[in-house]
Amino acid sequence: MNTNNNSCCSAEDKSNFSKYSESYVLTTKLTPLGFIPVISSKINFRDKLEHFKCRVSSFRNNYKIEPGLYALGTPDESSEVFVTANYKYTFDVLRKELNNFNCWILVLETGGINVWCAAGKGTFGTEELVEKIKETQLERLVSHKRLILPQLGAVGISAYEVENQSGFKVIYGPVKAEDIKSFIKNNYEAFENARRVKFPIWERIKVAPLELVPALKKFFYLSIVFLIFFGLRKEGIMFKDIYYIGLPMILLTFSALVSGAILVPVLLPFLPFRSFALKGCVTGLIAPLISLFCFSNFLLILFCWIFLPAVSSFTALLFTGTTTYTSPSGVTKELKIGLPIYIAGIVVCILILIIYKLSVLGVI
Amino acid sequence: MKYLKNVSTLEFDRNKCKKCLMCTVVCPHGVFKYENNEIKITDRDRCMECGACVNNCPYDAIKVNKGVGCAEAIIYSLLTGKEPKCGCCED
Ligand code: SF4
Ligand code: SF4
Numbered sequence: 067m068n069t070n071n072n073s074c075c076s077a078e079d080k081s082n083f084s085k086y087s088e089s090y091v092l093t094t095k096l097t098p099l100g101f102i103p104v105i106s107s108k109i110n111f112r113d114k115l116e117h118f119k120c121r122v123s124s125f126r127n128n129y130k131i132e133p134g135l136y137a138l139g140t141p142d143e144s145s146e147v148f149v150t151a152n153y154k155y156t157f158d159v160l161r162k163e164l165n166n167f168n169c170w171i172l173v174l175e176t177g178g179i180n181v182w183c184a185a186g187k188g189t190f191g192t193e194e195l196v197e198k199i200k201e202t203q204l205e206r207l208v209s210h211k212r213l214i215l216p217q218l219g220a221v222g223i224s225a226y227e228v229e230n231q232s233g234f235k236v237i238y239g240p241v242k243a244e245d246i247k248s249f250i251k252n253n254y255e256a257f258e259n260a261r262r263v264k265f266p267i268w269e270r271i272k273v274a275p276l277e278l279v280p281a282l283k284k285f286f287y288l289s290i291v292f293l294i295f296f297g298l299r300k301e302g303i304m305f306k307d308i309y310y311i312g313l314p315m316i317l318l319t320f321s322a323l324v325s326g327a328i329l330v331p332v333l334l335p336f337l338p339f340r341s342f343a344l345k346g347c348v349t350g351l352i353a354p355l356i357s358l359f360c361f362s363n364f365l366l367i368l369f370c371w372i373f374l375p376a377v378s379s380f381t382a383l384l385f386t387g388t389t390t391y392t393s394p395s396g397v398t399k400e401l402k403i404g405l406p407i408y409i410a411g412i413v414v415c416i417l418i419l420i421i422y423k424l425s426v427l428g429v430i
Numbered sequence: 431m432k433y434l435k436n437v438s439t440l441e442f443d444r445n446k447c448k449k450c451l452m453c454t455v456v457c458p459h460g461v462f463k464y465e466n467n468e469i470k471i472t473d474r475d476r477c478m479e480c481g482a483c484v485n486n487c488p489y490d491a492i493k494v495n496k497g498v499g500c501a502e503a504i505i506y507s508l509l510t511g512k513e514p515k516c517g518c519c520e521d
Contacts, residue, residue, distance in 0.1 A: 186480070186498050220456035220482035238455055256455075263458035265431060340434050342501075383501045391459065392499030393479040394514065396434040401504055 088131070089113075090161065095137045098206050104137045107165035113158050129154035130178035135202050139168035143209040148239075149195065150216065151176040151184050156243075163243040167250070170207065174198055185222030192227045199232045214254070217241045217261060263390045270331045273388050277327035281381060285323060289316045295419070300427060314360040315370075318353045322374040325349035326381025331388070342382045342392070343404045350378025365422040369415055376411045379404070438477040439495040444469070446491035453483040453492060 089112055094101040116129050133152050138161060147170045150160050157173065164171075174194050176184035184190035195213075199205075215223060217238045225236035240249045240260035249256045296312035297303040329349040330337065337345040357370035383400060386392040424430045440461070447469050453462040454469070459476040462469055462483060481496030503514035 217456060220486050221480045224485040226488040241458060262460055335431050340432060387500030387502050391431055391478050392433050393438055393477060394497030394499050394504060395437040395439055395479060397499045397501050397504050399434060399437055401501060401508060
């Protein structure tokens with residue numbers, strides 16, 4: 067028997083385990099395994115605030131929840147067991163979608179990362195699942211041998227291995243938690259549509275601005291370099307040059323970043339070519355077109371036509387990390403062709419700028 | 431939406447397949463289909479090499495070079511020679 071069942075220790079249990087004091091924990095439930103936290107299916111304001119913070123901190127987050135078993139509603143030994151990651155957002159979406167449902171939730175330790183990313187890394191994997199089944203002594207809690215996993219967990223989990231090692235049969239549920247209700251109604255079969263990963267426009271709009279965030283720091287340093295470089299004259303730093311050349315160049319570079327990081331994701335299926343580098347080149351033509359109205363110097367315009375599409379193209383290529391359909395072989399192919407071109411382009415750009423500066427300074 | 435043509439390393443060995451249908455369940459892009467008593471690859475250009483089918487085929491009938499299609503991770507790997515490491519969902 068588990069010693070935790072001792073009623074005199076239950077108060078201590080609560081203070082020892084942080085999972086009992088979280089806001090989504092309503093109470094505890096006495097089971098053959100001891101006390102298990104009973105969670106709410108309601109998402110409150112604090113949860114929503116955390117979701118927002120998860121997003122803006124660009125996937126890096128520490129919104130973890132304690133791994134282990136949770137109860138939702140009033141589950142018993144015949145209730146289903148849903149398996150999920152210990153990323154707070156994933157957990158919240160699941161408990162929200164399972165409202166009015168009596169079940170157990172088994173949370174794996176994935177380092178606070180969502181199911182798909184964690185499965186790709188292998189932390190949402192066969193080993194961790196089998197370990198958690200043994201650690202929690204799940205077979206003493208439920209009388210059946212079924213686990214329901216999100217379909218994307220299959221990237222890290224091998225269902226037949228789990229069954230071999232633990233006796234539990236893995237049933238893959240739908241990709242998205244929002245389809246769980248129809249999955250349950252449909253006798254634990256997901257509809258064809260719920261088995262597909264999609265990338266609809268509203269989702270692309272939601273993730274696109276996040277692509278800009280990591281680029282902003284580099285953009286800031288480049289802006290300072292541009293201001294000094296274009297402002298520099300024999301007489302010192304000239305405000306006039308900063309204003310008419312440095313500043314427009316910074317704005318054009320920013321618009322190239324936006325074409326790659328925002329226009330490409332949003333317009334994704336409407337842009338020509340399948341390659342992200344080429345899609346980025348296409349949207350990256352807007353900025354050099356604008357440059358025709360900003361500068362009259364041929365070298366500056368030439369610089370814009372090489373530099374700005376390259377910035378947009380590379381930024382678009384980085385978006386492959388966020389998409390739901392790019393393969394490593396494809397991205398490797400793009401990079402093997404693209405990287406040498408980008409590097410050559412940057413070398414040419416630096417040469418153009420040097421020639422430009424020398425001519426402005428009257429050296430040549 | 432489809433990615434580049436003819437790049438996926440997906441391989442399917444029809445002789446090893448026992449038609450358990452697991453691959454048709456786990457693939458997020460519906461690459462495998464059960465039709466006329468036969469498992470078929472519908473459109474390999476849709477394959478993102480996630481490896482879900484390989485992990486879950488009990489009869490070793492599928493092969494793929496599994497990985498993440500993330501430029502940042504692959505640049506890291508090309509430059510350092512190490513395994514691709516994806517920084518976008520690192521904790
Ligand atoms: S999972 Fe393997 S054995 Fe089963 S249908 Fe697919 S290829 Fe055939
Ligand atoms: S590797 Fe992934 S995308 Fe490709 S066929 Fe297998 S499950 Fe489908």
